[in-house]
Amino acid sequence: MLSALGYVIIIITLALLYDFFNGANDSANAIATVIATKALTPLKALALASVFNLTGAFIVTAVAETIGKGIVAPSDLETDVYLLVLIAGLLGAIIWTSICTALGIPISVTHSLVGGLLGAGIVAGGMGIIQWAVLTNKVFLAIALGPFVGFVAGAVIFIVTSWVLHLYFKKTPTPATEGVFKKLQIISSSFMAFSHGMNDTQNAMGVITAALLSVGFISSFYVPWWVKIMCGSAMAFGTFLLGWRVIRMVGLRLAKLEPKHGFSAETGAGLAIVGVSLAGMPVSTTHVLASAVIGGTFFQSLRRIRWLEVMRMFTAWIITIPIAAAVGGMAFWVVQLWL
Secondary structure (H helix, E strand, O other): OOOOHHHHHHHHHHHHHHHHHHHHHOOOOHHHHHOOOOOOOOOHHHHHHHHHHHHOOOOEEEEHHHHHOOOEEEEOOOHHHHHHHHHHHHHHHHHHHHHHHHHHHOOOOHHHHHHHHHEEEEEEEEHHOOOHHHHHHHHHHHHHHHHHHHHHHHHHHHHHHHHHHHHHOOOOOOOHHHHHHHHHHHHHHHHHHHHHHOOOOOOHHHHHHHHHOOOOOOOOOOOOHHHHHHHHHHHHHHHHHOOHHHHHHHHHOOOOOOOHHHHHHHHHHHHHHHHHOOOOOOHHHHHHHHHHHHHHHHHOOHHHHHHHHHHHHHHHHHHHHHHHHHHHHHHHHHHHOOO
């Protein structure tokens, strides 16, 4: 039997590994469009995403509370069993996310963790320990609304952008207008990375904080500053090393983008993600941004959208929670034997 410290060390290690793959898959979304339109070089875009992801992580912790204590009720399980649920849930998310990242498929890393915790929790204590009201009102609602809100936000901002272009830049050569929007994209991609930090960076923070609270290392649910720094740094490292496959999908293969499309998608997605983050809803930033990319090009030309890639990505979204739950459930059986 492991000591409380031993459990916490394993959970922190797995949570940082989860954040590494989160950065490789999800965080890459924040800079995919700005690289695709050549508004920034890859290295500058990666540095920008890293800084603003970390900044966003310090703003709110509502999502961390939803993930850490809103899915599986810790009071219904013995402490050791609850810690095993956290370990197995992280393993379920890590395994599924690493597979999709290797294949270059942008998925919801957030929902991978939700699925992993869900599967591990059901195996550990049955359906009764799952807090279904929280899942319905925050997680499942975010799954349903995320793509829709992203699509609408991207489309509306693109329409407004096109109107402004028509009014003020109709006599200006196209290269000049592209230059304006490339500069604006630096702002919009920074905002997108900031909003990503407000939401996705909190997933691993929530799990670590739940573990610290369960073993008595902290007296109430709050995210220590060192946890924020560690999780933000792990995510930035993952983006830098492995983010390219997903960047190619969202920025280069999903739709044919120009700077005005990238600006519209990033701004619309960023606004939507900030809103749900303040509400404590763990939304998929992948869903929101990818839908915003589609919305930002939909009303200009359907031929710009590569529908085969859209369907491939949509399929991955649908199966993420069930597969991660299955892996998380199997992982619980395994870790129960080993730990």
